[in-house]
Amino acid sequence: MTLLNPADTLERQNEKLVQITEALMRRVEQKTEQSGVAYAQFERAALLEAEVRQRTLDLERTLDLLHEANAQLGVANRQTETARQTLTDAIETVSEGFALFDPDDKLVLSNSRFCKDLTDIKNALIPGLSFSDYVDLISHSRFLSLPESETSEHWAERRMLRHGDNHVIFNVSLIWDRWLQVSEHRTSQGGTVILQTDVTDIIRLERRERDKLRDHQAEMVSATLEHLNQGVCIFDANERLVFWNQRMSTVLDLPIQDGVIGGTFSRLLDKLSYEVTFSDTFDMGRLRNWAANRSGRRPIAFEIRSGTESILSVFAQELPDKGFVISFTDVTSEREAARALFEMNERLERRVEARTLELGDALAEAERANSSKSRFVAAASHDLLQPLSAAKLFMSSLSETVSDPASLDVIDKAETALGSVEHIIEALLDISRLDAGKAVFDIQPVALNAILTPLRDELSPVAEAKGLSLSIVPSGLTVKSDAGYLRRIIQNLVTNAIRYTDSGKIVVGVRRTALTARVEVWDTGPGIAPEDQRLVFQEFKRGDPARSANDGLGLGLAIVERACKTLDHPLELWSEPGAGSCFSVNLKLADAGSESAAGPVNGEPTANAAGLIIMLVENDEQLGRALLMMIEGWGSDVLWARTAEEALELMREIDLVPDMLLMDQHLGQGMTGLELYNEISLQEGFVPGCIISADRSKALRKECRRHEIDLLTKPIDTMRLARLLEDVSKRTFAILSETT
Template sequence: MSIINPNDTLSRQNEKLLQITQSLMRRVEQKNDQSGLAYQQFERAALLETQVRERTKELERTLDLLQESNAQLEAAHTETERARANITEAIETINEGFALFDPDERLVLFNSRFCRDVADITQHLSEGLHFTDYVDLVSQSTHLALSSDETPQDWAAKRLSRHSSDHVVFNVRLMWNRWLQISEHRTARGGTVILQTDVTEMMRSERQQRDEMLDQQARILQATLDHLNQGVCIFDHNKTLVGWNKTMNGILAVAPDRAIRGLAFSALLNMLESELTFHGDFDRARLARWANHRSRRKPIAFEITRNDVQTLSVFAQEMPDRGFVISFTDVTAEREAAQALFDINETLERGVMERTEELGEALAEAERANASKSRFVAAASHDLLQPLSAAKLFMSSLSDQLTEPQTRKVLAQAETALSGVENIIEALLDISKLDAGKAVFDVRAVKLSAILGPLRDELTPVARAKGLELTVVDSSLSVISDPGYLRRILQNLIANAVKYTVTGRVIVGVRRNGGSARVEVWDTGPGIAEDDTQTIFQEFARLDGVATNDGLGLGLAIVERAAMGLGHELSLWSRPGHGSCFSINVPVATVDAASIPKPSDDPAALGDVLRGMIVLLVENDQQVAHAMSLMVENHGAEVLLAQNAAEALALLREIQLVPDVLLLDYQLGAGADGLMLYRDIQQKFGAVPAAIISADRSRELQQDCNAAGLSLLAKPIDRDKLLTFLTGTRAQPARMGGFEFPIAKLVSSPET
């Protein structure tokens, strides 16, 4: 019941509501209990009416939604049925068998072609069938073709193992040579889709193509084998002959038919045993053991002879299928050629030996003749020098008695002639000694000034008589050489320069060259052509037209042989029309010559000199190290011995003492050498006097030692040279200042 008549107009309804409101307000203001209770009841009734109205509207809306939901559900059901029908129609149109299993492995949907090729299980297919039951049904099908050693349970287990993959494709063989391709895929919700495709025609076609290809490959392989000039036999894993080529027929005289196909290896070996002879330590039993070997066979090669006429080189190797192939190569011609070459070689060797013996006898005869010549020249020279000396004495006595100038001039000319003859005889004597190898060199320290000073005094008058200027720059260096032969070398070089220089000057000086001193003789003579640089060092050789002086041309020959015997490098620079420069390289002594004891000194005196000296010897040869240590210690020094570079460095770090002298073997092994060890010691302990000991006499090693400022002592070690070096380290090495002389006036660009 409503207090407002709904049939009234809006204005009337508003008017009534206004009056009701005013009345209610007055009642509230009067605060009457009864009227307040009535108002509360009125208010509660109005609230209940409002709630009933709202609940009625909500119920109406709910009924409307329910009707709408029912309509939608009906439409969805209709759509689902339509979709299911569409899916069923769709999968029925697929040419392959189709089945869908849900995530619980239950069969949900399949078409009529699913398992059609295994018809004996189709009646058992139904919705809800579990996947394992489906596999068991297929494994028990009579249409499934199993291998001879496979059971249905084995097939089912293998099929279930493939089911664990998200995607797998495999083929199943059925009876009557039919094939199904199974494609299994996992859906997004965890279900499984299976497609079955009949690939029988495809498999038959592929097999036919494969068989044809194999036949073609077999024909190609056979043609290739027949083309080879080697005989080839192929055995399978059962050691049965399955193939060979035509060359094999000719090599082993095998009949060209198929009678031996399938023949066992042992039977074939027995058939050919009487014709074959094995070489060396390889025999039939060893070949049989190789063929019967169960594990992997290694390739083998050997030679056999067939009927003592034909030589065959055999090579056998295993194939991947455990079969093996054997090849036979006819090497009869090669072996015959090798034997012929061997026979020819023996004949040649006998001829060479005979010829060598003849040449040896001829060489011995020549050496005997040369020795006889040298002895004759030496004896004749000695005998001739005696009367020449007497004749010079007689002439000297006669010159004191003559007063006429003309007669004294003639007598002086005779004395000059006799002096020339004496010089020639002495030159012949020197040449004979050097050629015979009997020249004795007294190598020791010598001051260059002791040689250059007398030569300057001796040859200056000769140069001045020709109008030449001879300049000899003095040097304070001491060198290691034979004083007599070094003087003879320099005398010949300076005398030749004066002899062949017409105008200008001759300059003699010394240059530092690492650990050596290079004595240079410059002249402003006519120069020497390049083609004549070797000729001038030959005996009795003189260049035509360069001088009118008499002589046999033995000076430079003596210079070359003496320098070679002393180990001094001889060099020549020349420019035709400008001049020449002869130079000789001599090792520098580490101390002044006057303070060095001679090798013939008393050993006790040497011992006093070495007393208190500490020597580090690094030598990997124990016998050499022991001998050197004993010899050095016998002269008063203390020896620290190490066998290699690492041991030497460790020893120095341990004793914290720097030795006085280092004796370092050049070859120390393990990639180290004496020069490298010296640099390491020099870097850690500073400069220490040192010498390299080596049997290597190469120029490269000598240059490396010179560049490092080290002495080189050659093996076998000479006692006197070693003691000379050790005593020389007690004094400071002599230093040579640079010298200058006007070379630029001689040549425009000297190439020294």
Template sequence: MSLVNPEDSLERQNEKLLNIAQALMKRVEQKSEHTGLAYQQFERAALLETQVRERTIELERTLDLLQESNARLETANAETEAARTNLAEAIETVNDGFALFDPDEKLVLFNSRFCRDMHDVMSNLTEGLSFGDYVDMVAHSKALALPADQTRAQWSAERMALHSESHVVFNVAVRWGRWIQVSEHRTARGGTVILQTDVTEIMQNEREERNKLRDQQARTLQATLDHLDQGICIFDHTLALVGWNTNVEGLLSLPPRRAVHRLQFHELLDSFDDGVKYSDGQSVSRLIKWAKQRQRRRPLKFEATRKDGRTLRVFCQEMPDRGFVISFTDVTAEVDAARAMAEINERLEQGVRDRTAELGVALAEAERANASKSRFVAAASHDLLQPLSAAKLFMSSLSDRLSDDASRGVLAKAETALFSVEKIIEALLDISRLDAGKATFKVQPVRLSAILEPLRDELTPTAAAKGLELRMVTADLTVMSDPAYLRRIVQNLMENAIKYTDQGRILVGVRRYGKSARIEVWDTGRGIAEEDQKAIFQEFERRDGPADNTGLGLGLAIVERAAAGLGHPLGIWSQPDVGSCFSLNVPLCDVSKHPETPLETPRTWGKELTGQVLLLVENDIPLSAAITLMVEEHGAEVLIAHSAEEALDLLEEIQLIPDGLLLDYQLGSGMSGVEFYRTFTKRYGKVKAAILSANRSTELQRECREIDIPLLAKPLDKHKLFELLVYDLPARARNADGGL
């Protein structure tokens, strides 16, 4: 049994012990007997006093620690309150709305700008608000602007789904056309920070730019549709007419534009005459059923014939957005021609059957006519070349007597035209001579490298102008052939390969083939079907070639006849969409028995720019005349303008995009040559061009580099200008000899 209660405080226990000790001491003093019990009580009293003293010391130490802890706690509370005050003041200075949720999803801190565009939400924000309640308040706010196809519950669910990510940024539309960008981030302790930024001005600017771009695209699309030969109708996924061109209005006899906008598809079909006949089993009901299909629609192609006899070819194609496009092409003339052709074929077949007995006579007459044709072409070509040569001489004499530049320009163009006619007549004469067996071949030893290497140097720029790679693998071989005809054969084969190759490369190689050298010209062009490989060697036979459509189709005809006359076997391998290979076997020569005859060096320059149209913008009239005269001597046509405005008006008037531009930098008007080039490319696209200027500043050089065109310094160097025109501008007719 203890003398004190352990549950009492230390002060109370000490007090009781002191009282007990005093009582015992007093009792000991009162007793006279010196018994052992009294001594024991004294010892106990002394022990109790010692324990009281120790407990007192411990109590004092404990009180000191408690006072020190309280002091530190007060300091920490003061620092915490100061930090909280500073944090509150800091987030209050932020221009954006700010809120902090703790890891338990409770609102801890927010500034006055948080949810300021939603007054019904802002007034209910309190510390301790859960994140879910905050989202629910925003979802049901009157200030929240939702799309027509979205409910508030859906918005709330999508918002909570975004909250599951550690970092997310999205935009929220509010009333009065305002937009708030919400940026949500997860803190290191698992809390959530939300920033709200007003991006209304940014959204409005983007919308304006998007509307401008959409308007521009719509105008471009409408202009493109109006330039098509076909009538075009565009329907959206609701089967409503949203776009069409002017041609369809005439083909379908549509009412004014405003009346047909959003016209339904079945209403468009009703605009046809009742007597329209459809091909391939089509009908109005089947077309409507096709348009209303929910699954992917397959393309439709059929013809519709109206009461007035007009036949329209109709093509229906689905678009990615579930809309569709319908094109109408007037093929009345084609149908009538096919019908007439069928009738003619029937009459011809009947005539062939009736005149089978006369076939032998007709065949003999045809053979005689073919022979007389060659003789006639030879005679006519020779007779035509005489007055043509005389005309050229008269013009050369006349050019020395003319003093004005305009007359000289006209004379130069006439000389160019006569030169082209002369070369065509020479080609016809070559064919007639070869057909008649009257061609004269001067067979002699010829080193192949002397034939092939100049052709490589001559045609490499032509291939490069089309983006093609021209490679040549020669051999140190000497053959027996006519050097002039051999060069023309290989040149025509190489030019033909370049002409009918759109991308890839041309490879010219030589290899030994028994006792002959085999010259091969490979290309990665369009190829020739097997059934057409014989026809390409006929006169005036051309495959689908480049857009310029130059030449008469005589090149391969001369190649075949020249190779046959020389006794050089000519071979062909070709596969459509893969490429072709033309080969020529030429017999080898023993150089020890037949010394070589040196070839004449072919001329370097000629009419390399024939067929080119160049625009010269130069405000110095004498200089522009000099440049024009120099350029037109090489076959080009030059359009002259003395200012940027005059040049733009000229292009608008003639509706022709030139092949190249020569632009003076200082045009003496409000637009420089560089600015004119930028304006030109925006309207018509990029073409090869050069800036002409006496200004050699680094600023002008930098401007020319930015637009990727060369700068030619004045005074102009004739050789540099000619190299630019020949090698940098796209060439349509490099060969001044007009082919073979």
């Protein structure tokens, strides 16, 4: 605990110490008793006196510091005043008006040029004035020039909004055509500096230059409009004429005085109403309404006729100042040319139509001729196949009964010749069917090995006979195609390679890509020149014309090209003279897991058909007799009927069900082969059967599959017929074994 209050000043503390000391001394002097208490009080008084002396020294030092600080403050005040005066003198020397507002938007100082032109508020610009009050004073000054559409309050509001930006420059319009440029900047402490610059002379100079430029541009526009080959007139927002070029008088056939500047648009229309005729889609009333519209005019275009011959194209458009410009263009020659062109087009269209009809008749005639040719080839080929099949069957039967080597050699050559004729007829039939678009395709999964393996066995001897090496690489791929036509395509390509290769080898292989299998046939033949590579796919065109006609008629590649195109199997050819050739066919791969269709295979005919009873129904005498001799040569008995009725009658007479029915589909009058098979099946139950026909249509194949009956196409494949009889023989033997 202390006797002094630390919060008191040094003078007050010293004063209290003096009072305490005097009080203690009086008490010591008044007491006469010699006691320890009096001595203690004396001792305390001595201590207090020492503390008073120390405090007095501290007070003296503090006063010295205070006097020194006051001296420094005086110097600082003098320096500040000097700086203020210097700043005041400096801003007074500035040619612009200057004002400084502190961070609280209070006016600190300004020079005499600040708002000097606004004398009605000059005296109110004193330090401490708020920025908002300053703006309010400016907005209500009688020297401020505001647009008619703007009030003082609105101007003050916009000014305060600009005050929020860090840097602002704008112009203020004053009365008597004077202008101030106001530049406002933000200081680093958050204050605001405003500079006012008198830009009246600059704006007046710019205005004069702009007027000169406008006059110059007006002269240029006037010269340009006078140079135009169009009549042009310009009206202001009050529909008064402000420009009229010389071409207007010529185009509208109006005197020059009618285009006096200052005339009204209505006056011009009144004069035009007697001189021009409007088109059907436009009239004078619509033009007047368009000009009178002040809410925004859309550009308009129309045509008028001046006098009896001139046609004028009129275009009117609004200008930015709400005026409008109208141009008149003489389009008489263009319209006459268009009319002449239209009449010419009409004549040409009539001629084209007539020519089109003639070409249509010619095309129809050509199509009829082509169709007739195709039907003739198909009919002729079909008629030739009947005796050809009979001849082949006769030769096959004869070869089994003759043992003389010379006779067998003659028979072999005759069979070869008949085979060549058969191939030619089949090629002609295929060409006719493909050209007519009547080829029937059975698209299904086809195992390539089922085609390549039989072709290797069939064509290797032919290649070896010419001294060539034929290599066919097996492939386990399955593709989507027609098995018969695909075999014909590959066979023709390999046969063509063998025919035109004199030495070396032929290689057949399959390359797999992502979604396709490409069958390639390579040879070491003479090659084909680039200019001849398209010709080899034409019918009756051969790579070497000097070769014998026995080498073929040049139909193989034509069939390949047409079949690939119809089956959508891209066909490609690479060849270089002296380096050989490569024909390739791209085939789509079958889906994984698809069951592969059996490809065509060849084999030797079997004679293991002894003891069978075959019902043959064939109306062609030669073919029937040939089949009879061949089947009987294999050890089977044949019941031959010429018609369906005869076959049914024969079965009733002998009361015997044959082991197999072999029937021609087209039996002339009466039932067809399938209808006869249905009739016998109803009476006798299931009987193995086979239809013989030159019809290779998809519909017949479908019907045979539906009735579960085999189909043999003409010319008859004897090896396949032999296999059918062998299958019937095995089935019959199995049934007999079960019954016994």
